Amino acid sequence: MQKTALKRPEVLAPAGTLEKLKTAIHYGADAVYIGGDAYGLRSRAGNFSFEEMAEGVAFANEHKAKVYVAANMVTHEGNEKGAGDFFRTLRDIGISAVIVSDPALIEICATEAPGLPIHLSTQASATNYETLEFWREEGLERVVLAREVSMEELAEIRKNTSIQIEAFIHGAMCISYSGRCTLSNHMSMRDANRGGCSQSCRWKYELFDMPFAKEHRSLTENGEVTEEFSMSAVDMSMIEHIPDLVQNGVDSLKIEGRMKSIHYVSTVANVYKTAIDSYMADPENYVLKQEWVDELWKVAQRELSTGFYYHTPTENEQLFGPRRKIPVYQFIGEVLSYDESSGIATIRQRNHFSVGDEIEFYGPNFEHFHQNVMEMKNEDDESIDRAPNPMMIVTMPVAQVVKPGDMIRRKKPEVTK
Known part of the structure; x- marks a missing residue:
């Protein structure tokens, strides 16, 4: 057959x-x-x-x-x-x-x-x-x-x-069920089925004891919202x-x-x-x-x-309680142009990054590579050590050929408690 x-x-x-x-x-x-x-x-x-x-x-x-x-x-x-x-x-x-x-x-x-x-x-x-x-x-x-x-x-x-x-x-x-929900209507007066969903299911909830004619009492430890209960x-x-x-x-x-x-x-x-x-x-x-x-x-x-x-x-x-640790990456920029003779890329910043950061370039067809930011300049051709301003234009040497539309991300530093 x-x-x-x-x-x-x-x-x-x-x-x-x-x-x-x-x-x-x-x-x-x-x-x-x-x-x-x-x-x-x-x-x-x-x-x-x-x-x-x-x-x-x-x-x-x-x-x-x-x-x-x-x-x-x-x-x-x-x-x-x-x-x-x-x-x-x-x-x-x-x-x-x-x-x-x-x-x-x-x-x-x-x-x-x-x-x-x-x-x-x-x-x-x-x-x-x-x-x-x-x-x-x-x-x-x-x-x-x-x-x-x-x-x-x-x-x-x-x-x-x-x-x-x-x-x-x-x-x-x-x-x-397939998005046919009225939580948002009741809780924020926004009609989910007419484009106004406030995602009430994603809110943090707590469990209370509410005896008749008495003040309600939290049933979670110390009254803290720990996401033990969720609709998310x-x-x-x-x-x-x-x-x-x-x-x-x-x-x-x-x-x-x-x-x-x-x-x-x-x-x-x-x-x-x-x-x-x-x-x-x-x-x-x-x-x-x-x-x-x-x-x-x-x-x-x-x-x-x-x-x-x-x-x-x-x-x-469902989402509740301690969450699994997920690697968190941050989108930091996109390539506007690349000069092959000098190896310099012009980049539009989307989130702040600094000299010394390890960054990842990626483009269509699953092309990826990593490098460190060794140096960069602003639009006035002045050397800078970080790019803090939204949508600012910077130039920097790039180790491999990149193309307009390629994206750049970096892994966020881990927060220690």
Whole structure:
């Protein structure tokens, strides 16, 4: 029996700003997802104007990449006003698809902006192939699975539907069902399902004894908040399970994080592109490299797990109590230019660094090297021993050839108690 050829999945990266869009594509993303000024779930992200979308689409087209727009809010009465014009404008700009959860917005897009592909958002909580088939028959091109789907369920879904499947493979997990949470509404009067989530699940909580008509009393030691009690989930990372995702026919591997930095976007897109390319080049002899795992930890903000893919999360997939020690790296700059004759790089500073620091350069295609900062100069060609000012331009000798867009990080000094 002839084996079915494996299909290379799309690496789909978040892009909260135009800079992040260009960075993600530069570092290997096949597609990015962004938000507009309306109908999305990240009101605090650097959402795109139509002009910025047009520039982003032009850049993506130049690099054979795609741009999707998230319009996945839950609409209350009146929220849908103007949606037809919004979707038509996206179509005319050249957006590759919109990501929608609300049936009202899906209907408006389908009827008023024909020709604009629609993807079902993870907010719609699609967890079985019958649901995917329903949306396929409604004309949708792709479904973003709920994060609660297991790998076993994913395999069954793929066997029973031809619609494109998109699945989250890295980033933050929501403690509520596929993000459909009202904690933020109750605790800060910000509607999570209309773009205002205040991440109440990430707050620190304490346990109290509250006897009737008596003053409440803390049940934790000395009344100190020790994070013994939490609703905060650890983040997801599927870097160690690329073969399972590809073999089970996932069409798009989605990275969470539209509000994350270009350091995060460049690192995570770079790692997953490298791993996927390695697997597709030789599936039979594919080997997970520890350096890929280590690289992801350099931008990790929380512990990492595989979410719901292999088991129902336990207390080990929640954040509370003493945390594991994680190597913490700091993004300190990006290369603007490099003079090969002199070996001098021009760098835009993003966080302070000093002469004597050991720094790491990295670029697309997983190119890395370390060196110490031996000397540097400011824009007036004056020697300086540190670069403390945000976005300042410095020059410094670099041991190897670097390119515009390469990033620089350093490991933070360990804090001793």
